[in-house]
Amino acid sequence: MNLVIKQIIKKIKEYDNIVIARHIGPDPDALASEIALRDSIRLTFPRKKVYAVGNAVSKFKYFGELDRIDDRNLDKPLLIVLDVPNKSRIDGINYDVYDYIIRIDHHPNIEEIANLEMVNENSSSTCELIVELINNTKLKMNKSIASNLFLGIVADSDRFLLGYTTPKTFSLVTKLIENYKLDINKLYYNLYERPINEVKFQSYIALNMIITENNFGYIKLDKKIMDEFKVDSSAASNMVNNFNFIKELYCWAFSSYDEKNDIYKINIRSRGPIINKVATNYNGGGHMYASGARIKDESDVDKLFYELDMATKEYKESLNKD
Numbered sequence: 001m002n003l004v005i006k007q008i009i010k011k012i013k014e015y016d017n018i019v020i021a022r023h024i025g026p027d028p029d030a031l032a033s034e035i036a037l038r039d040s041i042r043l044t045f046p047r048k049k050v051y052a053v054g055n056a057v058s059k060f061k062y063f064g065e066l067d068r069i070d071d072r073n074l075d076k077p078l079l080i081v082l083d084v085p086n087k088s089r090i091d092g093i094n095y096d097v098y099d100y101i102i103r104i105d106h107h108p109n110i111e112e113i114a115n116l117e118m119v120n121e122n123s124s125s126t127c128e129l130i131v132e133l134i135n136n137t138k139l140k141m142n143k144s145i146a147s148n149l150f151l152g153i154v155a156d157s158d159r160f161l162l163g164y165t166t167p168k169t170f171s172l173v174t175k176l177i178e179n180y181k182l183d184i185n186k187l188y189y190n191l192y193e194r195p196i197n198e199v200k201f202q203s204y205i206a207l208n209m210i211i212t213e214n215n216f217g218y219i220k221l222d223k224k225i226m227d228e229f230k231v232d233s234s235a236a237s238n239m240v241n242n243f244n245f246i247k248e249l250y251c252w253a254f255s256s257y258d259e260k261n262d263i264y265k266i267n268i269r270s271r272g273p274i275i276n277k278v279a280t281n282y283n284g285g286g287h288m289y290a291s292g293a294r295i296k297d298e299s300d301v302d303k304l305f306y307e308l309d310m311a312t313k314e315y316k317e318s319l320n321k322d
C-alpha cells in the first residue's frame with residue numbers, strides 16, 4: 001500500500017491539471033472524497049488547477065461546490081477516479097482525453113480502468129483511503145476537509161455498523177475529530193436530519209414490503225405512491241439501510257421509478273447473500289452486501305427480484321447445513 005501511495009503523490013506532483021471524478025448518483029462517500037481530495041491538493045499545491053466534477057446534488061450541498069469544466073480543453077490532464085470500479089458509471093468526464101488515470105476505491109475490481117490503483121476492498125469507505133493518503137504524504141488537511149472525510153466514513157460505514165469497520169477506521173476518525181476539533185453532533189445533522197414525509201414513506205415500505213419464504217423482502221415504489229408521500233426516488237435509496245437487522249430479512253431490495261431518467265432504480269442490501277454478482281447482470285454492481293442497479297424495462301425488475309430471492313434461498317440453505 002505504501003508504495004502505491006508514493007506513486008500517487010508523485011503523479012499528483014507531476015501534473016498541473018487534475019480532474020477528480022466519482023460515480024453517477026453520488027452518495028456522501030463519493031462526494032465527500034472527491035471534494036476533500038480536490039481541496040487538499042489545492043491547499044498543498046496552490047498553483048495547480050484541480051477540479052471535482054460530476055452532477056451536483058442539492059441536498060448534499062454542504063460538502064462543497066463542484067466544478068463545471070470541459071475536460072477536452074485541458075492540457076495533458078491527470079484523472080483521479082474515486083469510489084467507482086467501472087468505466088460506464090463514472091460521472092461527467094471524457095475518459096479518452098486523460099494522459100494518466102489513478103483509481104482510489106473500496107469496491108471489488110470489475111475491469112481495468114486506471115494506470116495506477118489504490119484499491120482496498122476491506123476499507124470502510126473511499127474517504128478512509130483518502131485519509132490514509134493524506135496522512136502518509138505531504139498533502140495538507142484543514143477543518144472542512146476533515147469534516148467531509150469524517151462524514152464520508154460515517155455514511156458509508158452506516159455509523160460504524162457495517163463490516164469493514166476496523167480498529168483502523170476508529171483510530172483514523174479519532175484523530176480527525178481531535179486534530180480538527182470537529183463538532184460531530186452538528187455534522188450529524190447534515191447527514192441525518194430528514195423531513196417527516198420521508199419517515200411516513202419508510203412506514204409505508206415497512207407495511208407493504210413483501211417477504212418471501214426465503215426471507216427476501218422487496219417492494220416496487222411507483223410514481224403514484226412517491227407523489228402521494230411527496231418523495232423522489234432518492235428517498236428510497238436513503239432509507240434502504242434502515243431495514244438492516246430485521247430478523248425476517250436476509251436480503252431486501254427497493255425498486256423506485258426515476259421519472260427524470262425514465263429508469264427503475266434498485267437499491268439492494270443483504271446481511272448474508274452475495275448480491276453484487278446478481279446486480280452486475282442488471283446494469284448495476286457494488287459491494288457484496290450493498291449494491292444497486294438501474295433498469296430500463298420493468299420486467300427486468302421482476303427478474304432481478306427473482307434472482308435475489310434465489311440467492312437468498314441458497315444462503316438460507318447453507319445456514320441450515322451447519
Ligand SMILES: [Mn+2]
Binds near residue numbers: 029030083125126156
Ligand atoms: Mn463508497
